[in-house]
Amino acid sequence: MFTFATLSAFVVIVLGLFVMPGPAVLLIATRTAQSGRKAGIMTGLGIATGDLIHTLCAAAGLSAILMTSALAFNVVKYAGVAYLVYLGIRAILEKPSDPQMPKVSPVTNMNAYRQAIVVEVLNPKTALFFLAFLPQFVQPAQGSTILQFLILGIIFVMMSVIYTTLFAMSIGLVGRFVKRIAWINRWSGKIVGAVYISIGLKVAMQSR
Known part of the structure; x- marks a missing residue:
């Protein structure tokens, strides 16, 4: 179905x-700092659940198309390629700014999970990203497109769960981490921008 x-x-x-570092990472860091590691892990699971919902919607809609x-x-x-290239150029040109920790109140673990789902599902940028990102790796000639979408989405979600769980568990002093983000943030836009543009170039090269 997929090539290696x-x-x-x-x-x-x-x-x-x-x-x-992005909004999801900052949210997990804040939850962990205010409500403990379990709340941080549950926040990561909530974000992953929201991403799974976006995957299902993208798979159903794009397969129907x-x-x-x-x-x-x-x-x-x-159109997705154009959007990703646009995101890449904007990220590269955007001036770095100090990351702002979201203001959240301490919550229970389940509330952290539910709130993270809502935040991720209602984020229009996330929906657009999945609609633009996933099709670049789907090859209709290789079999069921909806199955390919689902496999890619599940891989994305599983990687997200592993990453956010390890991230939440590894935070000892969040304040020290946030200071490091200020340094990383100087280059994150350019790196992410290059990643987005590389996806577009990958598809352009395949079409030749």
């Missing part, structure tokens, strides 16, 4: 996206 090169590229790119027209699917796919 395709899966390897997907895993490497996802890992690259995870290690850059493919069944209607292969041309329509390619239009959506290359």
Whole structure:
């Protein structure tokens, strides 16, 4: 169904996206600091659950488009490429700013989980990202597209769960971590931007 090169590229790119500090990382750090490691882990699980919901919606919608027209699917796919390249250029050109820790109150573990799901599901940028990102690794000629979407989404979610759990468990002094983020943040935009653009170039090269 997937070639080794395709899966390897997907895993490497996802890992690259995870290690850059973003809103989800800051939320997990804040939850861990205020409500403990379990709350931080549950927040990560909630974010992963929200990503799974986005995956299911993207799989259903984009597979329906493919069944209607292969041309329509390619239009959506290359629109996704354009969006990812746009995100990449904007991230590279954007001036780095100090990351702001979200203001949240201490909550129970289950509330942390539920709130993280809501935050992730209602984030339109996340929905657009999944609609743009996943199709770049789907190859209709290699079998069921909806199955390919689901496999990629599950891999993404499993990697997210492992990463956020390890992250929450490894936070000893969140304040020290936040200070390090200030240094990492100077380069994170350029690195993430390069990742987004590389996805677009990957598809452009495949089409030749």
